[in-house]
Structures are given as C-alpha cells and as structure tokens.
Amino acid sequence: MANSDMNDPNRAPDHLRHAGPRSQALLARAKAMIPGGVNSPVRAFRAVGGNPLFMERGSGCRITDVDGRSYIDYVGSWGPLLFGHADPEVIAAVRAAAEMGTSFGAPTAGEVELAERIIQLVPSVQKVRLVNSGTEATMSALRVARGATGRDKVIKFEGCYHGHGDAFLIKAGSGAATFGVPDSPGVPAGTAADTLIASYNDPDAVDALFDRYAQEIAAVIVEPVVGNMGCVPPQNDFLRKLRASCDREGALLIFDEVMTGFRLAQGGAQELYGITPDLTTMGKVVGGGLPLAAYGGRADVMSQVAPEGPVYQAGTLSGNPIATAAGNAMLAKIVATRDLYPKLERLGRRLSSGLDEIAREPKMAERMQAVNGAMSQTRVGSFVTLFFGAGPMRNWDDVKQCSTERFGRYFRGMLARGIYLAPSQFETGFLSYAHSDAEIDLTLEAAREALFEAFEV
Ligand code: KE4
Numbered sequence: 278m279a280n281s282d283m284n285d286p287n288r289a290p291d292h293l294r295h296a297g298p299r300s301q302a303l304l305a306r307a308k309a310m311i312p313g314g315v316n317s318p319v320r321a322f323r324a325v326g327g328n329p330l331f332m333e334r335g336s337g338c339r340i341t342d343v344d345g346r347s348y349i350d351y352v353g354s355w356g357p358l359l360f361g362h363a364d365p366e367v368i369a370a371v372r373a374a375a376e377m378g379t380s381f382g383a384p385t386a387g388e389v390e391l392a393e394r395i396i397q398l399v400p401s402v403q404k405v406r407l408v409n410s411g412t413e414a415t416m417s418a419l420r421v422a423r424g425a426t427g428r429d430k431v432i433k434f435e436g437c438y439h440g441h442g443d444a445f446l447i448k449a450g451s452g453a454a455t456f457g458v459p460d461s462p463g464v465p466a467g468t469a470a471d472t473l474i475a476s477y478n479d480p481d482a483v484d485a486l487f488d489r490y491a492q493e494i495a496a497v498i499v500e501p502v503v504g505n506m507g508c509v510p511p512q513n514d515f516l517r518k519l520r521a522s523c524d525r526e527g528a529l530l531i532f533d534e535v536m537t538g539f540r541l542a543q544g545g546a547q548e549l550y551g552i553t554p555d556l557t558t559m560g561k562v563v564g565g566g567l568p569l570a571a572y573g574g575r576a577d578v579m580s581q582v583a584p585e586g587p588v589y590q591a592g593t594l595s596g597n598p599i600a601t602a603a604g605n606a607m608l609a610k611i612v613a614t615r616d617l618y619p620k621l622e623r624l625g626r627r628l629s630s631g632l633d634e635i636a637r638e639p640k641m642a643e644r645m646q647a648v649n650g651a652m653s654q655t656r657v658g659s660f661v662t663l664f665f666g667a668g669p670m671r672n673w674d675d676v677k678q679c680s681t682e683r684f685g686r687y688f689r690g691m692l693a694r695g696i697y698l699a700p701s702q703f704e705t706g707f708l709s710y711a712h713s714d715a716e717i718d719l720t721l722e723a724a725r726e727a728l729f730e731a732f733e734v
Contacts (some may be wrong), residue, residue: 297344335362348697361711374602405573411560412440436673438505450505501546565603690727
C-alpha cells in the first residue's frame with residue numbers, strides 16, 4: 278500500500294486508523310497550514326503508518342489524546358519528562374514564574390540558580406550558557422570549538438543526531454534516518470565538506486581521519502550513548518579512546534548529552550562512563566519539558582563566548598524565566614529523589630527481561646523462525662530499544678538491517694493496546710520515575726500479542 282494511502286485519513290484501512298475522529302480532523306486542518314501537519318517530522322508517524330495522534334494532556338506516565346484515549350507513554354516528549362507528565366513541583370514552579378511575567382530579556386536570578394545546579398551536577402562544566410533547544414546548544418558548542426581551536430572540521434558519527442544544524446545533517450540519525458534524508462537538501466557542499474563521518478564504536482576510523490586531516494579538526498562530537506539510532510551503547514572503551522585521540526591531536530571532545538544528560542546518571546553519561554569531555558551539550562531533562570537547553574564545559578573554552586570572548590552566540594529567550602523555573606524544579610527534584618536511578622534501572626531491567634522471556638517462548642521462537650525474523654534489545658538505564666534485527670547493535674550499519682516494516686506492525690499493535698512508543702525504529706524508548714511495575718506488566722502483556730502479530734508472514 279502506498280505510504281500516502283496509509284496516511285490518508287479517508288483511505289487508510291481500519292487497522293491503520295488508530296487516530297480517532299478529532300485527531301483526524303485536526304490533522305486535516307493542520308496539513309493545510311503546517312508541513313506534514315506537524316512541527317517536527319518524527320511526530321508524523323510516516324515511518325510506522327497511520328496518522329499521528331493529537332495529544333491533549335498527560336499525567337504521570339500516561340498521555341491522553343484529543344479523542345479521550347489514554348496510553349502508557351514511553352516517548353515522554355522525547356526524553357525531557359524524567360518524572361512523567363505534569364509533575365506537581367514542575368507545574369507549581371512554572372505557574373509561579375508565569376504569574377510574574379513571561380520574559381524580560383534581562384538576566385534573572387533563576388538563570389544563576391540553574392547554572393549553579395548544572396555545574397554542581399556535571400563537574401566538567403565549569404561555565405555554561407543557556408539556549409532554547411538542543412540544536413542551538415550543539416550549533417553553539419561547535420562554533421565555540423572552532424573559535425577556540427582555529428580549526429574548521431568536525432567529526433561526527435553516522436546515525437548520531439545532534440539537531441538540525443547544517444553541520445550535523447550529514448548521515449544523521451533520528452528523523453533524518455527515519456525519512457532517509459541523512460544528508461538533507463539545503464546543506465551547502467562547503468558546509469558538508471567540513472563534516473567528517475566515522476562509524477560509531479570505531480576508534481580506528483577516527484584516528485584515520487585525524488591522520489588525514491591532522492591540524493584541521495576542531496572537535497569530535499558524539500552521543501556518549503546513542504539514542505538516535507535506537508539505543509546503541511559505547512563498546513570496548515570507545516569513549517576513552519576518543520578522549521585519548523582528541524588529547525593527542527589537540528581537538529575538543531564534545532559530548533552531546535541532550536538525551537543522556539541527567540537521565541543516565543545525575544552527571545549524565547560522562548559520570549556513568551567516567552570520561553571528561555571538553556564541552557557538553559544538554560537539553561530535554563534540563564528544561565523539564567520547556568524550551569531550554571545548554572552548552573558548557575572548560576572555563577578557558579567557554580570564556581571565548583561573547584560578551585566575554587569573541588565567539589558570538591545570542592538568543593532573545595535564552596534563560597527564559599518560566600523555562601528556568603522548570604529546569605530548577607527538575608534538577609532540584611533529581612537531587613532530592615534518592616531512589617531515582619535505582620528505580621529507573623529496576624524498571625528498565627523488568628521491561629527488558631520481560632521482553633526477553635517473550636522472545637524465548639516456544640510459539641514466539643517458532644513464529645520468528647518461520648518468517649526468518651529476529652529481535653534484539655539494548656538498554657542503558659531508562660533508555661530502552663527493541664530492535665527488529667538480530668544484533669549486536671554497534672553502529673548504523675548494524676541498526677539499518679532492522680525490519681522497519683515489522684517495527685511498524687509492532688508499533689501499531691502496541692498503540693491499539695494502549696501503549697505509546699516512539700514512532701520509529703531509530704528512536705529510543707524512555708522510562709520515567711512515574712512508571713511502575715504495574716505499567717511495565719501491562720506493557721509486557723500487550724507486547725506478547727503485538728510481537729506475535731509483528732512476525733506474521
Ligand atoms: P532539539 O533541537 O530537538 O531540542 O535537540 C536536538 C538534539 C540534539 N542532540 C540529541 C542527542 C538529540 O537527541 C536531539 C533531539 N532528539 C530528537 C529525538 N531523537 C528530538 C525529537 C524531534 O526531532 O522531534
């Protein structure tokens with residue numbers, strides 16, 4: 278069936294019509310005014326068939342669409358909602374801030390407090406600048422690295438996504454991979470020429486690029502645990518080897534922790550793996566679901582940023598008081614919630630081992646064998662991905678072998694059973710502190726049936 282049929286509210290077959298009448302009506306209106314009817318491509322469900330659900334409210338680990346249908350949510354706004362939807366402390370902080378005004382375009386105490394909290398939790402960050410999105414954070418971090426080193430080139434990894442800045446839309450992951458536009462039109466050849474690509478978990482490929490472009494490489498930017506190919510963890514001391522290569526070659530190591538920051542540990546993936554980057558980008562959790570992100574790192578590098586230094590970066594709403602109120606509430610709650618990471622680890626392990634058990638059940642194993650199918654999992658704490666491929670998943674070449682068609686069937690089967698997953702094989706699922714054993718068990722019950730359907734002939 279043509280992709281357009283799958284997405285046409287009137288022509289899609291029933292099993293693709295998971296979107297209720299109000300969602301479908303809103304989509305029809307939206308498509309007339311907004312590209313694809315959405316404000317970010319991965320939301321369009323293009324990779325999984327059917328039409329996107331328009332959401333109306335969330336509470337804890339559940340989200341409810343405009344047709345009144347509720348789902349256990351594993352997207353969590355793509356990562357920010359570490360404590361679930363409408364967290365009371367975050368809402369109270371946002372409400373109080375909003376009553377004092379929405380924006381001043383002047384420094385506020387909340388920005389100072391948030392900078393202090395970030396620096397306290399992430400020791401490699403000695404100075405930090407607040408911005409409005411992860412894309413702004415990575416674009417700015419790269420500009421600072423180029424300004425600080427006087428070099429132009431950057432190494433990124435195939436399948437990693439660092440936002441939609443021109444320099445990064447080269448063999449990118451996430452929505453770019455989902456839509457098969459890892460090298461987006463509109464990125465000038467000159468820009469692309471300064472972006473060098475290596476395979477994730479391949480330190481020799483990085484050293485080969487350094488050998489060839491020695492003094493031209495300003496930085497290596499990496500997702501320390503990839504979320505944008507699905508979850509792909511670093512292996513065989515990959516991060517330590519990147520650190521050593523950058524030290525040897527005088528390049529800066531940028532950890533893009535927009536997704537991993539404050540989620541995999543209080544200090545993010547750099548705490549988990551014990552590696553100190555020169556610069557770190559943060560987003561999602563640090564903004565508590567509001568448009569706030571940050572970049573920071575070594576004081577000698579960050580002091581290059583205007584107005585202290587010559588590297589220019591600015592933003593009308595940077596450090597917005599409502600967003601910083603949400604961020605402060607989030608980071609305060611992270612510090613105060615002593616069982617946060619143990620609970621996320623326990624829930625992640627429960628989900629992952631439950632899916633393993635389902636895969637090993639005789640009738641499931643027979644089913645997969647009959648269609649020559651496979652599935653595998655990766656997990657780091659509350660980052661969980663079920664791949665429709667055998668694994669191991671080490672890099673983009675491994676992940677791209679997965680059956681996106683089977684993933685699409687699984688996704689729709691789970692949605693029909695009240696489970697809301699990220700609508701792409703190349704995304705990660707997120708657990709929150711608001712999930713509980715009960716939701717995990719309901720998810721596993723749904724998965725047992727949806728997986729059986731996914732492997733139908
Ligand atoms: P934003 O500009 O979307 O705030 O952040 C860009 C970004 C940077 N770095 C990493 C590691 C990221 O994961 C992201 C954004 N993540 C995607 C989900 N894979 C956002 C969802 C979307 O594009 O709608």
